[in-house]
Amino acid sequence: MTAITKKPVNPTAHLTPEDIEQIGIELDAIRQEVLDDRGERDAAYIRKVVAIQRRLELGSRAVLLGSALPPLWVLGTVGLSVAKILENMEIGHNVMHGQWDWMRDPKIHSTTWEWDNASTADGWKHAHNEVHHTYTNIVGKDNDLGYGIMRVDEDQRWHPMFLAQPVWNFINACFFEYGIAAYDLELGRNLRIPKEKRSAEFKAQLSKTLKKIRKQATKDYVVNPALAAPLGGFVPALAANFTANLVRNLWSHSVIMCGHFPEGVETFEKKSIPDDETRGQWYLRQMLGSANISGSKAMHVMTGNLSHQIEHHLFPDLPSNRYAEVAPKVEALFEKYDLNYHSAPLPQQVASAWHKVVRLSLPNGWLATTNRSNLVEQTKLLWAMSTKGPKVRRAASARLQQQERRLAEAA
Amino acid sequence: MASISVPSGAGQGARRVTSLRSVLRRVADAAVTPLDVDDVLDVFHPLRGGRDGLQGRIVSITPETAESATVLIKPGRDWAGHVPGQYVRIGVDVDGVRLWRTYSLTHGPRPDRCISITVKAIPGGVVSNHLVHHAQVGRMVQLEQAEGEFVLPQPMPAKLLLVTAGSGITPVIGMLRNLFSRRVPPSTDIVLVHVNQSADTAMFRDELRAHGAAGRITLLERYDDQHGLLDVSDLATLVPDLDERLAYGCGPAGLLDALETYYDERGQTLHTERFRAQVVTAGAEGEGGTLTLPDGRQVEADGATPILDVAESAGALMPSGCRMGVCFGCVIPLKSGAVRDLRNGALTVAVPGETGPDGVPVQTCISAAAGDCEIGARR
Numbered sequence: 001m002t003a004i005t006k007k008p009v010n011p012t013a014h015l016t017p018e019d020i021e022q023i024g025i026e027l028d029a030i031r032q033e034v035l036d037d038r039g040e041r042d043a044a045y046i047r048k049v050v051a052i053q054r055r056l057e058l059g060s061r062a063v064l065l066g067s068a069l070p071p072l073w074v075l076g077t078v079g080l081s082v083a084k085i086l087e088n089m090e091i092g093h094n095v096m097h098g099q100w101d102w103m104r105d106p107k108i109h110s111t112t113w114e115w116d117n118a119s120t121a122d123g124w125k126h127a128h129n130e131v132h133h134t135y136t137n138i139v140g141k142d143n144d145l146g147y148g149i150m151r152v153d154e155d156q157r158w159h160p161m162f163l164a165q166p167v168w169n170f171i172n173a174c175f176f177e178y179g180i181a182a183y184d185l186e187l188g189r190n191l192r193i194p195k196e197k198r199s200a201e202f203k204a205q206l207s208k209t210l211k212k213i214r215k216q217a218t219k220d221y222v223v224n225p226a227l228a229a230p231l232g233g234f235v236p237a238l239a240a241n242f243t244a245n246l247v248r249n250l251w252s253h254s255v256i257m258c259g260h261f262p263e264g265v266e267t268f269e270k271k272s273i274p275d276d277e278t279r280g281q282w283y284l285r286q287m288l289g290s291a292n293i294s295g296s297k298a299m300h301v302m303t304g305n306l307s308h309q310i311e312h313h314l315f316p317d318l319p320s321n322r323y324a325e326v327a328p329k330v331e332a333l334f335e336k337y338d339l340n341y342h343s344a345p346l347p348q349q350v351a352s353a354w355h356k357v358v359r360l361s362l363p364n365g366w367l368a369t370t371n372r373s374n375l376v377e378q379t380k381l382l383w384a385m386s387t388k389g390p391k392v393r394r395a396a397s398a399r400l401q402q403q404e405r406r407l408a409e410a411a
Numbered sequence: 412m413a414s415i416s417v418p419s420g421a422g423q424g425a426r427r428v429t430s431l432r433s434v435l436r437r438v439a440d441a442a443v444t445p446l447d448v449d450d451v452l453d454v455f456h457p458l459r460g461g462r463d464g465l466q467g468r469i470v471s472i473t474p475e476t477a478e479s480a481t482v483l484i485k486p487g488r489d490w491a492g493h494v495p496g497q498y499v500r501i502g503v504d505v506d507g508v509r510l511w512r513t514y515s516l517t518h519g520p521r522p523d524r525c526i527s528i529t530v531k532a533i534p535g536g537v538v539s540n541h542l543v544h545h546a547q548v549g550r551m552v553q554l555e556q557a558e559g560e561f562v563l564p565q566p567m568p569a570k571l572l573l574v575t576a577g578s579g580i581t582p583v584i585g586m587l588r589n590l591f592s593r594r595v596p597p598s599t600d601i602v603l604v605h606v607n608q609s610a611d612t613a614m615f616r617d618e619l620r621a622h623g624a625a626g627r628i629t630l631l632e633r634y635d636d637q638h639g640l641l642d643v644s645d646l647a648t649l650v651p652d653l654d655e656r657l658a659y660g661c662g663p664a665g666l667l668d669a670l671e672t673y674y675d676e677r678g679q680t681l682h683t684e685r686f687r688a689q690v691v692t693a694g695a696e697g698e699g700g701t702l703t704l705p706d707g708r709q710v711e712a713d714g715a716t717p718i719l720d721v722a723e724s725a726g727a728l729m730p731s732g733c734r735m736g737v738c739f740g741c742v743i744p745l746k747s748g749a750v751r752d753l754r755n756g757a758l759t760v761a762v763p764g765e766t767g768p769d770g771v772p773v774q775t776c777i778s779a780a781a782g783d784c785e786i787g788a789r790r
Contacts, residue, residue: 032755043507054446054454061442098739098774104509104767107450110739111772111789114445129738215444223442282735316737 003269024280057083067236080244089304118177123184137289160386176249259309261353286313292343365404460488479531493557495519495585502553515581519589561684568657576606576662601628643669693749694782703785712780719775736777744770748784
């Protein structure tokens with residue numbers, strides 16, 4: 001993708017400022033309808049999900065006490081994986097968004113919730129709720145665009161290190177919770193600062209995160225395996241916990257990639273966002289910058305209803321069980337204003353997001369201008385771009401993009 | 412660990428048990444982090460002892476009159492008991508939202524350990540109407556320990572006067588039930604003057620009449636529709652030996668004020684219990700008020716500026732985030748008063764004693780003062 005303001009045809013060009021404000025008013029009305037109706041049914045929903053999750057996790061851990069027996073290992077591991085996914089996605093993420101604050105129950109509240117993840121609730125709320133949800137898809141402001149380690153937009157300058165990004169992305173997927181923790185700490189940026197100049201805030205957050213990681217690891221890799229040890233299950237239980245974390249990481253990474261990375265999701269230039277961005281303009285950016293996953297009810301629950309990423313980004317504080325309900329109204333609004341409601345099944349969205357990760361690991365235009373006959377030359381060019389310094393890189397990159405444009409014009 | 416010499420063997424044993432318990436607890440907490448064991452046990456046994464925060468389960472709801480009902484609650488193991496006449500703060504989820512109210516306990520300590528409150532549905536009363544008409548048996552409620560000084564003395568005086576009006580009977584019925592459930596009822600001579608709008612709407616009418624008929628109390632019923640409003644100066648006519656009686660009064664402020672003046676004039680003491688209905692009046696749209704900051708300072712806040720901005724302009728350090736109502740990074744408790752959501756005009760009102768012990772958490776970046784209000788520090 002390219003920031004919409006740099007595209008040949010801006011997908012919002014047909015909207016007048018009045019249209020955009022009208023979209024804001026109509027979306028506010030959809031939000032208000034839910035607020036007016038929010039109540040007992042919603043409270044019962046989240047309490048039920050929490051109760052199910054806790055029973056499932058405890059039950060699975062109980063089964064894993066006998067994990068020396070392979071069938072119990074499988075059963076317990078599946079249960080624990082599902083429990084961990086529910087805890088992070090449908091419960092943790094959404095509670096920390098304040099979706100259930102209106103219940104005034106201190107046990108299910110954004111200010112008190114801590115989740116089963118390496119990153120601390122405080123760190124997550126800052127990086128995710130505040131930075132990502134406010135500056136969604138603004139290149140240079142929203143660190144979720146590639147998490148600071150990947151190139152997921154044409155407008156992010158290419159560097160040879162991005163050649164390895166499909167590998168990074170896979171490793172990040174496997175250990176996603178640690179990736180999130182590092183990301184919430186802005187670890188990369190902070191580690192580049194000399195030790196004595198790092199902020200006290202960073203040091204405090206780092207120590208909290210390390211403490212949390214230690215507690216999490218103690219639970220999954222020491223205490224629970226030790227409980228299974230009398231039945232000869234220390235190693236199998238440890239493996240089960242590791243597997244459940246891996247499954248949860250791969251799953252949440254896939255779901256989250258689907259939210260903003262699939263091909264066709266729009267990004268925005270920092271300078272194109274006015275300082276006094278109106279509510280309508282903010283809404284519009286959320287509409288174009290997110291993608292949904294279509295699927296069954298179970299799929300929606302397992303994604304924490306982030307399958308309704310568009311609705312979630314428009315209304316991050318509405319209870320997640322309501323997204324499915326407002327989705328048709330939101331989609332109708334997209335249609336009314338001739339905007340692209342980006343929705344596809346999970347495999348398709350995951351493939352699309354991965355396609356982008358691979359495509360953008362290469363310089364802009366490289367893939368488009370490469371065919372079987374020039375493969376050797378193109379590879380040489382790529383080698384040169386990777387090894388011969390920024391000057392060569394810039395020149396080659398300009399040429400590649402020019403060639404790509406010509407190809408597009410010819411076609 | 413520092414060794415402390417404990418003379419008795421029992422003491423050492425107890426300590427060993429405690430430390431074993433605390434070790435087990437630490438292991439269990441480590442096994443379920445970031446939750447603690449309480450969170451897990453809550454799923455299975457919310458009424459157990461040692462829980463953080465007392466809860467109760469509604470056992471039965473029995474109508475008293477058309478507009479009142481007695482709610483019987485089984486409290487958690489940590490309920491420390493109460494003295495008849497005391498009240499309890501109770502948190503009820505009404506349409507998903509937790510609201511807190513205070514009700515008198517209408518029984519003495521019961522053999523089944525349950526506690527009861529009798530609630531009169533007042534017009535527009537969200538919680539009272541819910542409890543009387545919509546609450547369901549089996550639902551959980553939040554509780555605090557019993558409180559209140561409106562209790563009978565020990566030993567009992569020879570003569571007692573109880574003056575109650577409307578739902579002011581609720582602490583007194585608890586006292587009476589307790590007294591007369593004893594194997595040896597007290598020999599105290601009790602006069603109860605009970606005032607109500609009409610006989611039909613009087614709670615516990617038949618029970619009180621039964622006590623009267625059995626000679627346990629002298630019941631003087633005064634109904635506004637039959638006898639007209641009670642004039643406090645008629646009290647001495649109704650109860651000739653008024654000055655010999657230890658006096659207790661409970662009811663609406665009007666009656667209690669008159670009673671207190673009357674007793675002051677006679678140089679006598681009166682024990683009262685007031686049901687303080689704190690009223691927070693929200694200002695009209697756009698109308699602000701005085702904002703009390705966590706450090707106690709007061710600043711003027713207009714009705715169109717987020718209280719986050721107002722507090723920051725006054726130099727207060729406030730948690731903040733997106734400043735557009737999205738991230739919930741600015742949430743702090745509203746201790747009292749009303750704020751208005753600048754996006755949709757929705758009011759959030761915090762009444763001390765009615766909206767949770769810690770106030771109502773609000774997003775300061777989209778909330779403007781709607782009348783006087785006070786905010787607290789982040790939990």
